[in-house]
Amino acid sequence: MLEIRNLHAKAGDKSILRGVNLKVCAGEVHAIMGPNGSGKSTLAQVIAGRDLYEVTEGEVLFEGKNLLELSPEERAREGIFLAFQYPVEIPGVSNLYFLRTALNAVRKHRGLEELDVVDFMELVKQRVKLLGMNEALLERPVNEGFSGGEKKRNEILQMAVLEPRLAILDETDSGLDIDALKAVAAGINAMRSPERAIVVVTHYQRLLEYVEPDFVHVMAEGRIVRSGDKELARELERQGYSWLEEEEALAGESRT
Amino acid sequence: MSAAVTGTPAGQEAWLAAFAARERRLANECPWWLQGLRRTALSRFAELGFPTTRVEEWKYTNLAPLARTVFEPAGPLAPGDRRPSSWVETIGGAVAWTVNGILGAASAGRDFSIGSLRAAWQETPELVQRHLSRHAVFDRHAFVALNTAFFEDGVLLRIRDGAVLDQPLVLVHYVSGNGDTPLACHGRTLVLAGRNSQASIVEAWVGPDGLVYLTNSVAEAVLGEGAVLEYVRLQLEGDKAYHFSALHARQGRSSSLAVHTVLLGGALTRSEIGSVLAGEGASTVLNGLYLARGDQHMDNYTTLDHAQPHATSVELYKGILDGRSTGVFHGRIIVRPEAQKTDAIQRNRNLLLSPDAVINTKPQLEIYADDVRCTHGATVGQVDADAIFYLRSRGIAHREARRLLTLAFAQEITDRINPASLRERLNAELVVRLDPIEE
Ligand SMILES: Nc1ncnc2c1ncn2[C@@H]1O[C@H](COP(=O)(O)OP(=O)(O)OP(=O)(O)O)[C@@H](O)[C@H]1O
Ligand SMILES: [Mg+2]
Numbered sequence: 001m002l003e004i005r006n007l008h009a010k011a012g013d014k015s016i017l018r019g020v021n022l023k024v025c026a027g028e029v030h031a032i033m034g035p036n037g038s039g040k041s042t043l044a045q046v047i048a049g050r051d052l053y054e055v056t057e058g059e060v061l062f063e064g065k066n067l068l069e070l071s072p073e074e075r076a077r078e079g080i081f082l083a084f085q086y087p088v089e090i091p092g093v094s095n096l097y098f099l100r101t102a103l104n105a106v107r108k109h110r111g112l113e114e115l116d117v118v119d120f121m122e123l124v125k126q127r128v129k130l131l132g133m134n135e136a137l138l139e140r141p142v143n144e145g146f147s148g149g150e151k152k153r154n155e156i157l158q159m160a161v162l163e164p165r166l167a168i169l170d171e172t173d174s175g176l177d178i179d180a181l182k183a184v185a186a187g188i189n190a191m192r193s194p195e196r197a198i199v200v201v202t203h204y205q206r207l208l209e210y211v212e213p214d215f216v217h218v219m220a221e222g223r224i225v226r227s228g229d230k231e232l233a234r235e236l237e238r239q240g241y242s243w244l245e246e247e248e249a250l251a252g253e254s255r256t
Numbered sequence: 257m258s259a260a261v262t263g264t265p266a267g268q269e270a271w272l273a274a275f276a277a278r279e280r281r282l283a284n285e286c287p288w289w290l291q292g293l294r295r296t297a298l299s300r301f302a303e304l305g306f307p308t309t310r311v312e313e314w315k316y317t318n319l320a321p322l323a324r325t326v327f328e329p330a331g332p333l334a335p336g337d338r339r340p341s342s343w344v345e346t347i348g349g350a351v352a353w354t355v356n357g358i359l360g361a362a363s364a365g366r367d368f369s370i371g372s373l374r375a376a377w378q379e380t381p382e383l384v385q386r387h388l389s390r391h392a393v394f395d396r397h398a399f400v401a402l403n404t405a406f407f408e409d410g411v412l413l414r415i416r417d418g419a420v421l422d423q424p425l426v427l428v429h430y431v432s433g434n435g436d437t438p439l440a441c442h443g444r445t446l447v448l449a450g451r452n453s454q455a456s457i458v459e460a461w462v463g464p465d466g467l468v469y470l471t472n473s474v475a476e477a478v479l480g481e482g483a484v485l486e487y488v489r490l491q492l493e494g495d496k497a498y499h500f501s502a503l504h505a506r507q508g509r510s511s512s513l514a515v516h517t518v519l520l521g522g523a524l525t526r527s528e529i530g531s532v533l534a535g536e537g538a539s540t541v542l543n544g545l546y547l548a549r550g551d552q553h554m555d556n557y558t559t560l561d562h563a564q565p566h567a568t569s570v571e572l573y574k575g576i577l578d579g580r581s582t583g584v585f586h587g588r589i590i591v592r593p594e595a596q597k598t599d600a601i602q603r604n605r606n607l608l609l610s611p612d613a614v615i616n617t618k619p620q621l622e623i624y625a626d627d628v629r630c631t632h633g634a635t636v637g638q639v640d641a642d643a644i645f646y647l648r649s650r651g652i653a654h655r656e657a658r659r660l661l662t663l664a665f666a667q668e669i670t671d672r673i674n675p676a677s678l679r680e681r682l683n684a685e686l687v688v689r690l691d692p693i694e695e
Binding site: 048049050051071072073075076077081082084087088089090091092093098101102103105106109141158162 | 640642643645646647648649650651652653654656657660661663664665667668
């Protein structure tokens, strides 16, 4: 479904991604972990099409299509969804209006009829319930004044409404209380399907207890340096990332 | 405060000649004091001339093209001419309209009347004399002077003491002409809101595209003790219009005035809103929205004169500028020595949609009392790139995302406007006007 080959990207003069390789197939759940600043969010944003980052090398294929040629909205309509690490506040635009505009843009692209207000409300209310979300948040401006946890749940709500093929969730589990974490995990699990792939970026094993990944990757300094199964995440939880430096040191030694 | 500065007298001869040509006729149909007022106003205009950009209050608005243009005073509709109309008349309420400054349809109810000012100065001269030209003072103001010299009729809106109006008073000013010579239209409005009355007024200026004309409108509003007045002012002029409008309000004790100004049309606009908070505990809200595109120029000049203690004013002006348009916000707040416990907030926020658009924003605080709270702030920015990306990442097209965010910016002002029918129509108008904005 998604294939990333030797991806390099920079912001201004700073090179951030330095040769990322990753293959995600339909039906799989991948977890990406790694220290702060290793480039996880940058990777997610590049896949979504953020123009702050310039791709200097490599390619990204989605369903065989060259993703890098598409605008962010085209990518979204093709079925890519990014849950932001820092969801953006949009004063003056109601959450409902935003969701409906987005859903109808996506539906139109898929050759489906636009949903009228009644059908749309039915869909949203059902998803809101699933996530145990406060319905009052629907009427409020997008993310404005939402608590950290409310913002994260709102991201999951958008995913649940837009039903993407590939969902990338950037630290959607951070800042959540236990109940919220369970609700978010339930939301993610409800999305799991053989036709859909999910990539979760996380620092914590906790989420992965609820959402079991098929693959776990460790990112460091702009590359995926290790991949494994869910055992790898447990190991990281115990040991942290100090081994990375040792490996670097070893690699350095072996180069000399 | 800058002293009155004499501008260039260029272009004034035509005005003086026009005045002389009409003087006899007008003298016959109005009281001596009014004719005296007109003469004084004209000679003051002759002394002042149109202000140049050397005058601080006019620094960013170049009137040279206006001063060069010879205008002809607009007259009544010719018999058989269809009178103009617009959607503003359909928002509901008691509707009255003028064409070229002359009242075409009056309206009255148990608690209010919208009538001809000319009729009023004939029937109740002492009432008109007590208020006319007392609040919009022409001594230092060329456009008010010109208006005072030239207005032939006008509109008197009266709201009875204690009246609570359940529908807005709607007043639409049209300009109509055949396009041969540029027309000048000096509309005059006098609002008398009685003690403890509650009312809302919607005043709109509408003109055809393609016609060069001058709207030089002056309104005075007197709010009695405890009066509550919502005053919406919509500038929907044609694309070649010069629009000058000034509202000068005087607020009695514990009265509250909310003025919502929306500027959409015209080539060159100067909108002045001023209120003297002349009674203790008065409160004023000034909201403004200006949307300028192409080569439009929109200049907002506001004055809040806190003259008595315990009064509050809250001002929020928002500008959207696209193309090569230019905008000005100049907000004056005066706090007189007696006006202790004044609470005044002024904010001006601007959204630049194009690299060629320019905004000049200037707060001017003159505070002579010590126990006051006065804050002001101005921002100029572009549409938030993070927000754009967020919307696009959900499948919303770039254009649509920009439009959505720009509308949301504007709607902070329109959301405060009543009735709902007007608010919705205005929002639709914004959608249309924002649509062709280039990416
Ligand atoms: N627009 C930008 N301009 C300059 N530097 C950037 C930009 N975006 C990211 N960076 C830098 O790139 C590096 C990777 O950032 P990124 O946000 O991708 O890390 P991360 O792995 O998501 O970290 P965290 O776990 O803290 O979320 C950091 O050093 C960051 O400061
Ligand atoms: Mg990150």
